[in-house]
Amino acid sequence: MATVEERVKAITARVLGLELDEIKSEHSFTQDLGAESVQSIELVAMFEEEFGIEMDEDAALAVETVGGAVEFITQVCRQQGVELEE
Template identity: 40%
Template sequence: MERSDILAKVVSLAADELEADAAGLDESTEFKSLGADSFDLLELVTAFEDEFGSTLDDDSLQKIQTLGDAVDAIASALGA
């Protein structure tokens, strides 16, 4: 799966879960700036894992601060 495809899905899921405008989101967008708390991030990680059919490891989860970080973690989990 291409990085751009992963990013598009991450943006869509984040926009839906956090009620944000997808048009204003990119790889540098911080989840914190969208008002996400730790519970929101847990829900998002679950949504990412369901969408991509892969489990994100604990090391990757600790590093997720931005949409780009989430894309990196998913790409790594998918072996992309």
């Protein structure tokens, strides 16, 4: 199983139409990767499906960077009892 970071980056690449190696942890979804508001909604939906979790929309959409998303998703997975590859 891939790590949380790898899975987050794979989904980000798919939704935003980017190559994997273009995505860095410190990148902002909107400023650096060019995510439009509609794509932010899609990203949240895809992360929920990928990890089998439910995220609070306000908290999820407040996350700005790829690294922030990894951290946030890891935390939600732990709270909701979802096993992860470290």
